[in-house]
Amino acid sequence: xxxxxxxxxxxxxxxxxxxxxxxxxxxxxxxxxxxxxxxxxxxxxxxxxxxxxxxxxxxxxxxxxxxxxxxxxxxxxxxxxxxxxxxxxxxxxxxxxxxxxxxxxxxxxxxxxxxxxxxxxxxxxxxxxxxxxxxxxxxxxxxxxxxxxxxxxxxxxxxxxxxxxxxxxxxxxxxxxxxxxxxxxxxxxxxxxxxxxxxxxxxxxxxxxxxxxxxxxxxxxxxxxxxxxxxxxxxxxxxxxxxxxxxxxxxxxxxxxxxxxxxxxxxxxxxxxxxxxxxxxxxxxxxxxxxxxxxxxxxxxxxxxxxxxxxxxxxxxx
Amino acid sequence: xxxxxxxxxxxxxxxxxxxxxxxxxxxxxxxxxxxxxxxxxxxxxxxxxxxxxxxxxxxxxxxxxxxxxxxxxxxxxxxxxxxxxxxxxxxxxxxxxxxxxxxxxxxxxxxxxxxxxxxxxxxxxxxxxxxxxxxxxxxxxxxxxxxxxxxxxxxxxxxxxxxxxxxxxxxxxxxxxxxxxxxxxxxxxxxxxxxxxxxxxxxxxxxxxxxxxxxxxxxxxxxxxxxxxxxxxxxxxxxxxxxxxxxxxxxxxxxxxxxxxxxxxxxxxxxxxxxxxxxxxxxxxxxxxxxxxxxx
Numbered sequence: 001x002x003x004x005x006x007x008x009x010x011x012x013x014x015x016x017x018x019x020x021x022x023x024x025x026x027x028x029x030x031x032x033x034x035x036x037x038x039x040x041x042x043x044x045x046x047x048x049x050x051x052x053x054x055x056x057x058x059x060x061x062x063x064x065x066x067x068x069x070x071x072x073x074x075x076x077x078x079x080x081x082x083x084x085x086x087x088x089x090x091x092x093x094x095x096x097x098x099x100x101x102x103x104x105x106x107x108x109x110x111x112x113x114x115x116x117x118x119x120x121x122x123x124x125x126x127x128x129x130x131x132x133x134x135x136x137x138x139x140x141x142x143x144x145x146x147x148x149x150x151x152x153x154x155x156x157x158x159x160x161x162x163x164x165x166x167x168x169x170x171x172x173x174x175x176x177x178x179x180x181x182x183x184x185x186x187x188x189x190x191x192x193x194x195x196x197x198x199x200x201x202x203x204x205x206x207x208x209x210x211x212x213x214x215x216x217x218x219x220x221x222x223x224x225x226x227x228x229x230x231x232x233x234x235x236x237x238x239x240x241x242x243x244x245x246x247x248x249x250x251x252x253x254x255x256x257x258x259x260x261x262x263x264x265x266x267x268x269x270x271x272x273x274x275x276x277x278x279x280x281x282x283x284x285x286x287x288x289x290x291x292x293x294x295x296x297x298x299x300x301x302x303x304x305x306x307x308x309x310x311x312x313x314x315x316x317x318x
Numbered sequence: 319x320x321x322x323x324x325x326x327x328x329x330x331x332x333x334x335x336x337x338x339x340x341x342x343x344x345x346x347x348x349x350x351x352x353x354x355x356x357x358x359x360x361x362x363x364x365x366x367x368x369x370x371x372x373x374x375x376x377x378x379x380x381x382x383x384x385x386x387x388x389x390x391x392x393x394x395x396x397x398x399x400x401x402x403x404x405x406x407x408x409x410x411x412x413x414x415x416x417x418x419x420x421x422x423x424x425x426x427x428x429x430x431x432x433x434x435x436x437x438x439x440x441x442x443x444x445x446x447x448x449x450x451x452x453x454x455x456x457x458x459x460x461x462x463x464x465x466x467x468x469x470x471x472x473x474x475x476x477x478x479x480x481x482x483x484x485x486x487x488x489x490x491x492x493x494x495x496x497x498x499x500x501x502x503x504x505x506x507x508x509x510x511x512x513x514x515x516x517x518x519x520x521x522x523x524x525x526x527x528x529x530x531x532x533x534x535x536x537x538x539x540x541x542x543x544x545x546x547x548x549x550x551x552x553x554x555x556x557x558x559x560x561x562x563x564x565x566x567x568x569x570x571x572x573x574x575x576x577x578x579x580x581x582x583x584x585x586x587x588x589x590x591x592x593x594x595x596x597x598x599x600x601x602x603x604x605x606x607x608x609x610x611x612x613x614x
Contacts, residue, residue: 103323
């Protein structure tokens with residue numbers, strides 16, 4: 001039984017805005033699945049349908065084998081959710097939010113343990129509305145972890161977190177997945193997805209344009225690697241001409257750059273060039289995932305997914 | 319029972335809201351000032367205190383809807399606008415639990431405010447006049463809580479159906495206007511409008527019973543008529559004196575011992591049916607809207 005399964009899931013807003021278009025997903029138990037796409041690609045809409053916040057116009061979704069629209073309470077017993085675009089606006093402290101979640105889930109977690117896990121125990125007595133974005137994110141993540149859910153749905157979980165927080169969250173996610181929890185992880189940050197996910201689905205304009213492991217995706221996107229060799233004397237083309245996998249060779253002075261589709265050929269390149277003109281330095285450049293991402297999403301909303309990725313790491317007190 | 323955890327959390331949050339405490343203190347002060355200023359002039363102490371509580375209901379008839387609406391209109395709309403609804407509905411709560419929990423919490427809050435006011439008024443009266451007319455106090459208290467609950471019900475419904483704060487405010491204001499303001503000022507009466515349409519546009523013969531029946535759909539009037547059920551005759555407020563069966567009568571405004579001979583749907587007792595209608599129907603409509611809407 002897949003943890004999440006969608007069949008032709010479609011959501012249309014108004015007459016012409018199709019937010020999610022005929023989505024077919026199948027996420028297996030224990031998997032960390034990265035749901036990748038630029039802003040407005042339909043990731044949150046999909047998650048909102050899985051959680052029955054909004055209703056599909058066509059198709060259906062099953063969460064842990066239960067119908068997402070019919071068996072909402074039973075589903076919510078078994079999942080943990082870190083939503084996107086929330087606020088802690090009640091007059092409650094961080095600890096009280098944790099306690100409330102424990103009570104609602106009829107769980108027997110220790111509030112202090114959860115607070116420790118996400119690193120906000122020292123601030124637990126303060127009102128959650130006074131927390132910084134990163135601390136609110138930690139609190140929300142802590143709430144999602146309560147009662148050891150079978151499925152964690154995390155919508156843009158690293159938003160507002162500092163690098164330490166991101167690191168902590170990643171290792172928690174991996175721990176949980178190792179214990180059999182399925183993690184459904186949405187992000188517009190490639191680095192995030194690359195760091196933790198087993199498998200990735202790329203969403204753009206409401207459609208799933210790719211779904212595979214990062215490695216396979218890179219292959220499919222026609223990605224190539226380049227290897228740059230700094231030599232003692234000027235090398236010539238002859239050194240690598242006999243290698244089929246090498247698609248292009250550039251020589252500038254004593255530097256030789258070779259592009260290859262098959263990463264395994266790099267060792268041969270080094271060996272052969274070294275025979276001809278002593279190699280003194282080596283650097284390798286993989287097709288960056290950003291490029292790959294842009295390839296799939298045609299540059300996203302404004303063609304600058306990279307820029308967003310960089311500005312996301314806002315400064316947050318720890 | 320997860321509506322209970324929704325209600326408990328909501329109530330806990332509200333208890334720490336400064337503006338709610340300010341409203342409660344204000345209500346208490348109004349009660350104290352009224353009770354303190356109340357004189358037993360040419361009447362017994364008991365009569366004076368009974369009169370005080372009737373006066374209190376007349377003030378609350380206008381004031382309580384405002385309090386109930388402002389204390390409640392954001393109950394669900396606020397969670398939707400702020401995204402708190404995402405936490406509520408990610409946990410094992412259904413939309414019904416959220417709706418029920420919010421309703422019960424706000425009912426408790428408004429009822430607490432009314433009880434607070436009653437404690438203030440009755441303790442000052444007890445000290446000053448040495449009497450505690452239990453029948454009138456308990457009767458008006460229960461009806462006042464019922465009246466407040468009607469507006470909590472309306473506000474929860476409005477709040478559940480509204481996607482944003484501004485929408486919820488607009489709807490709450492509109493319901494106050496339509497259900498209260500239109501009946502407060504004698505010059506702009508609903509029944510005058512109905513009469514105009516009925517006789518001029520439709521060319522029908524004048525029928526005061528009909529106009530009064532339309533007028534009587536307001537919880538504002540229903541509350542005042544309901545108060546007649548629990549206060550002594552001399553404090554009763556006679557409405558609908560122009561009704562068909564009494565057209566020839568020239569009743570005094572404050573009839574002391576004569577009950578008007580009214581059709582059943584205009585009697586004081588019928589007010590409970592009207593209040594029950596306003597308590598239940600908005601909830602059904604509001605929940606229906608909330609259940610089927612997309613929450614974003």
